[in-house]
Each structure stands twice: as structure tokens, then as C-alpha cells.
Amino acid sequence: MDYPPLRDYGVIGNDDRCALVSRTGSIDWCCFPHLEDASVFARVLDVDRGGHFAVSPTAAHESNHRYVDRTNVLETTFETERGQATVTDFMPIRNGREAGSGRGRDDGHDYAFDFDHEGDANRFQQAIYRLLECDRGDVEFGLEFAPRFDYARVTPTFERVADGVVARGDDRSLFLYTGSESPLDDLTVSESDATVSGTVSLAAGDRWWTGIQYGGRGPLSSIDLGACLDGTKRYWRDWLGTRDGAPGTMPERWYEAVVRSELVLKLLIHHETGAIPAAATTSIPEKIGSDRTWDYRYNWIRDAKFTVQALHDTGHEREGREYFDWFADVARTDPDEIQPLYSLHGETGDAVAEQTLEHLSGYRDTGPVRVGNAAAPQQQLDVYGTIVQALYETVQFDVSVPIEDDWDALRDIVDYVCAHWDERDAGIWEFREEQRHFLHSKLLCWVALDRGIVLARENDLEAPLEEWKDSRAAVREAIEERGYSESAGSFVQYFGSEEALDATALLLPIYEFLPPEDDRVQSTIDAVLERLTTDDGLVVRFVDSEVREDEEEPFLLCSFWLIDALVLSNRLERAREYFESVLEYASPLGLYSEKVDPDTGELLGNFPQAFSHLGLINSATYLSRALEVDGDVSPENFDPGHVETLFRR
Template sequence: MSSRPLGDYAMLSDCRSAALVSRDGSVEWLCLPRFDSPAIFARLLDDDAGHWTIGPAGPAEVTRRYVPGTLVLETTFRTREGTLVLTDALALGAGERGHDLGASSAGMVLRQVTCVEGSVPVDMAYAPRPEFGLVHPLMQPVGGGLIARGGATVLTLSSPVELRVSGSVADATFTLRAGRSLGFAMQAGWAWDPDPPCRTSREVRRRVKDTVRGWRSWSRLHVNHEGPWRHLVEHSGRVLKAMTYAPTGAIVAAVTTSLPESIGGERNWDYRYTWIRDASFTLQALSTAACEIEETAFFGFLARASATQLDRGAHLQIIYGVGGERDLSERRLPHLRGWRGSSPVRVGNDAWRQAQLDVYGELLDAAHQTYCAFDPFTRAMLVGVAEAAARRWREPDQGIWEVRGPSRHFTHSKLMCWVGLDRAIALAPLLRASGRVGEWTRVREQIRAAILSQAWNQRIGAFTQTFGGTSLDAALLVMPLVGFLAPDDPRVRSTVRAIGTRLVDPRGLVHRYHAADGLAGQEGTFLLCTFWLAHALAVTGEHPAARRVFETAVSYANDVGLLAEEVDSATGEPIGNFPQALSHIGLINAAQAITPAGPSPGRTTG
């Protein structure tokens, strides 16, 4: 089974799919042609599920970085014999620049290894395993590389060195001297094509440079944040772009599946999809990162994917495939042992079947942030969403955290129904629904009164997770962020203090909740919730505390600035699916909220 720390991985992206590369130069996760496609390399989840490793034959000291302004990875290996630099990228389409990233990407992995000092022996091992390791393909050497064929996918590898083939593994050993560079490329196809993707090392080098120029052209258009964490905000903006499926504008929650929230436990979910739950905070982050085109594309995707007749008793679906697919039925992959033995490994996500009332508010808040001239279909859909919020807000649901137990009256769900109606009232002229404002206003005030009377617990001095409950929930940190109560309201301040005291672990990170949720095992702390605490402290005027919490959260980014979903309270290791979009979204939004308070006394770069 795989046991490598998640922080050892860096992400590559062509804005259609993603790869994870380890510190020792091993590609151990790659899904093509989409984020949610079956994996070609999946050693992340099982040792025998495929990898492609290039690195020095002996021990090495390793440092890594992204080429500035890009998601092109440079890994430097310093050995006794000399120094190697491995440059890795998922190729952007030739000549793609600015907002066009991902428009014509073709699923090509580029790997260039260069000796910059001395003379270094290099090992390469290539073991693709399509369909999450089920397929051990047949390999056939061809001029300039080899073909691997099995299942639905044909993989073409170009190599400037002769490869030894044994079963479904190809390997090579060669020595590079100072000034020498070799380039390799792999491309997935769905037809027999004996031509390698790049015929020469020079062509690989040219495509790497073109991909660097493409990412930098995008980055130059997205420099908006001024403040002590500018580098972190800009990098997180690139991460969100990297997690965007360019053909539709969908943003995945993470690029992996089944990395556990509890090591060895069952909290292992597929996050390679798009959640409406994330919409409003995603749009805020994209705005801060000056990603206007991406904002429009993301909202357009949400509007198209979620269009349905809500007056026929259907709920608004909470999660979609990156192409807008709705049936994401969950299944298990029993042949995979899972990261650190955390099984089951799942693909698909049955949360698509759940009812979550908060999505009405998140979608309408997203529409309110875009505030554009909506087409007739989008107008009709948004009016239907507002009507559904007004009609259904009294119902129990599974809540923002997708609790898999009985439905309950979650305060956050009611809060977001209030948000939905509040935004629909503001949007009414654009929605051509001014005649509904009176009714929407009446129901909005009913929801407000219910929350204030049934969710506030005087004894614990906080709004609680459920109506009439006693448990805290970090999701209620958004209460002052969405405008339900003023930041200086004593109940808001008291709730923020209670969460900052009772849901925070000794490391200073925030748990989502401590209440039972119908699943075995204990999860880690959530980085999103920690950034929410920093954000809430900032808007309530607790600026020094906000900066301390923010600095604590960003300290858990790995060496190339990527954030996981959670942090293990016992070990401080990143856990959960990786990298996690919501963690980077929380970072961007909290940094923007804290920035007016002045410079941070601590860490200012990634």
C-alpha cells in the first residue's frame, strides 16, 4: 500500500486534468482526459497501480519549486556525483495564452531531465496501469519510444534512450553529464497511433517552454491583491485555475479520490466533481484573484448544470460532474488498498442524491456576485431556486457537511435559505420577478426570526449546529460574512469566540464540529474552517487574532504551496483529498479580509 506523506506531492495541470508528482520524481496520480476519468497512474492509492519515475540512481538531497508564475515543476536532485534538475509539466495546447489555457490541451505529460553539474547516473521506470490499476498493458517498442495498449486507452511514450521492456514495465538507466538534457513525453489516445507525441528532446524542451509562457501569460492578467500575502493569493489563484475544467468552467473540489479524512477509516470520498456548496466563496476568491473570465465561466457552468424544474418536487442537486453530469453513483474499487490502508477506495459520490437546502443560497449568492444580464433560461432557473428556498426552508436536510445519518434542521441550511431570498430580492429587477419581492421578503423575515429564536443557545453563548441543539459548527462562522447579522452583534462575537475556543485543537486549527455524524472514526481539522475563523475574526475587529490564525493555517502548506483538505491533529500531517480547492479559496478570502488591518508580523510568502 502507499504510505508516502501527501505533502510530498506537487500538482501539474493542463486545465482539463491533473497529475501528482512525488519528491523523488515519481508521477503517482494521473487521470486522463478529465479530472474525473479513470487513473492511468494511481500508486497514490496502491503500490501496484502505476507510476512513472525519473531520478538519480543513488541518494540525493531534494528541493522543489514551481517555475515562477506557473504550475511547471522543477525538482533539483543534489548527489555526490552532481546535480540534476527534473522539469515536469502537463502540456498546455500549443500557443495557448491568457484566458485560453486548456482550450486545446491533449493530455500530454512532459518530463525534461538536465544535468547542471558533474555526471549523474539516472534511473527511469515507466509502469502505466490504466483504469485505476486494473489494466497491465501490452508494451511494444517503436521508433523513438514505445506504445502501451490495454483497455480503452493507448499510451504513447517518446524516449531518447533505449528502453528495456519486461511485462508491463519499461525501464532505462543512463548517465547525464553537465550541460546535457533529455526530454520524455507521454500522451494518451483512443486509437492506434504509433507516432510518439514529441519526436526529440528538443521538441519536449520547446513544449515545456511554451507551457511556461502560457501559465505566465495567464498570471500576468491576474495580479490584483495587494498585501503581505500577495504571493500566497496569486499562487492560490493559479491552483484554482489548475483545478478548472476549461471546456465548461467547472472547478473540482480536489483532483483526487479517497484520500482519507481519518487514516485507516471509511471517510474516503471522491472529490473530483463540482459542488454548488462551494459556489459563492469560490466566486469571491476568483474576484480577489482578478479571475473575471473564470468567474463568468464558473457561474455559467453552475447555471447550465443545475437547470431543472424545481416546482415538480425535485431538489436542486448539490454536486455535478465537470461536464454537468448528474448521475455520479458511487462504487468501490476493491482491488486498491488505499492510501495507508484507508479503504474502501471509492469513485463517484452518492452525495449527489442528498438534499441540502444550503445550495439554494449559495447559487443565488453566486448569481448576486456576477450580477449580469441573465438569459431567459438562467432567469427562470434562479426564480425557481428562490421559490424552492421559500417553500422548503422548514424541511430537515443533510447539511453543508453531507452528514450521512438522519436529516436534521441544520442552522447553516436555514441561514443559506435566508441568503438565497435576500439575494433574490436584490436581483428581482434583473430576474423580472419584482412581483415576488413581497412574498420573498415575508419568508426571509420568517427564517430570520426562526434562526434567532431556535438556533441561539444562551447557555453556551453561541448559535448551534441545529435548531434546539447544543453542538457547535464551524459553518456558522459565515454568519457575519453573508450579512445575516452585523459583525459587531454580540451574538456573532460570542459565537466566533465559542468556536475559536471549543472547536480549535492544540495546533490552533479548527474542527468542523464534534457532534456524531453517522460515520466511524475521527476526522482531522479543516483548513477551510480555520481560514473561516481568521476571516470572521477580521470582520469582527479582532485583527491580531485573525493574523495569528491565518499564519497558523498557511504554515500547513507544503513546500510548493499546496494545501490539503485537513490536518491530522495527532501528527500535523496533511490528510484528505489533495490539493483542496476550498482550502485555497479560504486562504484567498481570509487574506483579503485581513489585509486592510495592516501587514502581518509573520510569514509572507509560500
């Protein structure tokens, strides 16, 4: 079997559990009990050893899939010569956060989930349900259930039970539900290849449920699965709210992309802590054949500022507040111990230590397969500015946030920046080879000082303001004198370089370090357009760097940064053109990975990628606001007063 392209995968999930489902009906990636735990299916990382759970017609067929409108419920439709059938995949969501019961209506059906204790409620969510329906004619489906515990390091044993099969490996179990009166024919348990297989024949109007339950058999075998499906649809639609149609001047296509991005983010949010991982997968390569394969199932501090903006812009105040609480806890740590990334439960050390899984070949035979991330103990000075900016942003959106409660911790962070801003670090791209004075890190140190001063002044909070102002001035002087290259006509990746250009320079006007009309800002944008940007508006991260070789694959978030910088420059037509172009690179389901091949449109890197979807939300809302002010502006008609900054002051 070949590896499906990432564009052929959909993602389903709930409260920090996700699964990738291929267009051919195979679940090829899933971890239980949480996203950061070991996989039970990992065929996306090794087509032979990884494990999967597939249902698809036994006859030749064509297939396509779509999400049920405004939900994370996935429908895959199969066409054969004899008929048509649909497989509906979803992870159930109990109504509310506490054990108990919930009631509601959707599609004309009542639903209710009742649990005796918290354990039942948790197990309810450790499941994937699959509904097979024959729409016309007749269709025979084949089923293959091949779990592989602990990243395929443990081969299961199987036990037949009345309503299915239980797979066990070490202290873990996975229950395959087939029903007590199953139409499944020729159910076979093969111990030699550790696979359960069978067929089921459906005629027009027939329906059959199957699914898996992690850690036990109940309540999968005892609940009303049809009502559960209806309730899950209702949950997603209720969470999105009652917004009908695109707001303001936002085109419907943009609005649909924003809604899908919201739903992706909600899939990734960990319900216990509010943390948001960078992506749902590990080790999908940034380039086929390269060793740039990283585990992204952790929460990066640097994502905070963009996350806060996106959640509040889309009206999800509760999630924004929970995320605030998560990184506010991080901020209370000794600044010297703050790390760039954490587990979704806030852990460091062994919980995120990197190891290589030599027994897995990697996506499209590109390894190594890594779990954990060695960037965790790096010094990345940008994290401090990110924390201060995110807290600052949250206060702007929600005046009820008691900034006084976190002020001591925030003041310690700003003091730390005063003492350490002029040190070398690993930078935003987490270079493992060497440390430099990266411009982005210095910019975020300036942000920490600037926003700290503003927060202290506006809230009458105690702070060594003169010392902070002196340090802020010193950082500004260093950036302006050592970070700009006259020969390149641009701010550069690190101090002292003449030619190394980095897309992070686009953030200088976005963070209000310099006004967008500054000649150096405009020449930097022009240099990015000339040297980093494709004709379609896709932006690579850097070029001509001594730290690492150039990358050919554009980084999607950088494309959204360029769009935002163009908006600030009032180059609205080009910003709109590029935004429309980037939308074309989404998968048919509206999903983005980390990178994209501009020649083939192939998605690359971990998938789906939170950073890409955050960038889309922010650029769509930001560009729409600007277009409401100036609906018809040529790139030459520059008037910075027409647009506000992305991060409000």
C-alpha cells in the same frame, strides 16, 4: 516502498488534467483524458498495484523540488555523491482554446504550436513532458514506466516502437517517448510485471527528454519540446498578469501564497465547461485508518460563492464569467432536480454513481477506495442559497451580466425555497446517517430569499415579494429561536441541540444574517475559539454532535472562516496571527489538502483541495483590506464600522 506524505507531492496539469509528482521523481496519480476519468497511474492509492512513471538517480541521493517562478512547471533537483541533476515536469498548454497556431516569446526563445485539426490539439494536451538535465558531475537515472489502466483494473501489453514503447489496455493506449536516438541503456520490457525500465547516464550539460502521450504517438515525437517548455512558462505568467509584488498592505509572503492558490485553481478549472472540482484526487482519507475516503473530482454547487469571490478578487474575470455560465445552466434546471454535485461536464446519475474499488488498498492502506460520490442525490437545501448568492455576487462584480436572462430560473429557485425551507436535509457535511434541521442549511435558505428580494427590487424584476419576505421572516425566526443555545452561548449545528457546535455558525455575520456586533454572534465566535480552535488557529468542523463522532483533524476552510469572522469583529490582530499560522501548514510547495493533523503537520484528505485555496485567497484579500483601514487595532477595540462585509452589498 512506503507511501510518501502528501507534503512531498507537487501537482502539474492543464485544463482539467492533473498529475501528482513525488519529491523522488515518481508520477503517482494521473487520469486521462480528464480529471474525472479513470487513472493510468494510481500508486498514491496502492503502492504495489496502482501504477507509476518514475525517473530518479540509481545512486543514493537527496532531493527537493520547487515551481518555476509564477508557473505550474515543477523542477526536482537530485544530489548524489557524483553530481547534481534536475528533472523538469509539466503538462503542455496550447496557445489559445481553438486548434490552429500560436506564437510568442519567453526566455529569449520563439515558440509555435501548429495543428492540422482539433484532434491533434487535444492530443497535444494529453501529455506529460519530462526534461532531465545534468547540472554538474555525472548522474545515472533509472526509469520505470508502469501504467495501469482503468484504476489498475487493466494490465497493459507493450509494443516497442522506434522512438519508445506503446502500452495498450482495452481501448486505451499510453505512449512512452524515449527518442529515436535515445541514450537510454538496457531498455527492458517485462511482461511478467508489466513494467518498462532502463537507465540513462548524463554528464554535466547533457539533456534528455522523455514523456508520455495518451491516445496516440503524435505530436509528442514531432514538436520542439524546448520551445514547448518555454511557451508553457509564458502561458502561466501571462495568465497571472503583470502584477509585480504584493498589492497594498498585503505582505509578500501572503501574496506568494495567493499566487500559488490562483495557479492551483487554474489547474483544476475544466476548460470545456468552466466547472471546478473540489480536488484533484479521490479517496485520500480524512484520517489515516478511517473510512472517510471520498471522491472529490466533481463540482460541488456549494463552492460557487467562494469561487466567484476568489476569481474576481484576483482579477480573473473570464474564469469567473465561465464559472457563472456553468452554474447558471444548473440554475435553469427544475429546482427539485438540482443536486449538490455534478460531473465536470454537468452530468449526474451514472456519471457520478459511487462504487468501491476492492482491489486497491488505499492511501497508506486506508480504504475503501471510492470513485463516484453517493452524496450526489442527497437533499441539501444549502445549494439553493449558494446558487442565488453566487449569481448575486457575479452581478456585483460584473454589471454587464444580464440577470434578466436568468431571472425566471432564479425566481423558481426562490419559490422552491419558500415551499421547502422547513424540511430536514443532509447538511453541508453530507451526513449519510440521518437528516436534521441543520442551521447552515436554514441560513442558506434565508440567503436565497434575501438576495432574491434584493435582486428583484434593484433590477425591477417581477417577483412575489410579499410571499418571499414572509418566508424570509419565518426562516429568521426559526434560526434565532431554534438555532441558538443559551447553555452553549452559541448558535448550534442543528435545531434543538444544546451543545453541538459547528464551524458553519461563523458564516452568520459573513452572510449578513446578523451584524457582527450582535452579542450572539460574538459569543458564537468565542465558543468556536474555545471549543473548536487549536492554539494555532486551526478549526475542526464540529463537536458534541449526535449525528457523528467528533473529528480531531481541523478542516482548513473552517480556519479561514474564523479569520473572516474575526475580521468582521475587528479582532484584526488575532485574525492576522491565525492567518500567519495557517500559512505554516502548507506544503513546501505552498499546497493544501482538505485537513491537517495539528500535532504532526501531516496533510490529510484529497489534494490539492480547491476549498482550502479558495479560503486562503478570500481571507488574504479580505484581511488585507481591513488592515489598510486599521493597521493597528487591538482585539478589544471593537468597531464594526471599520470593515466591510466579505460578500458585498
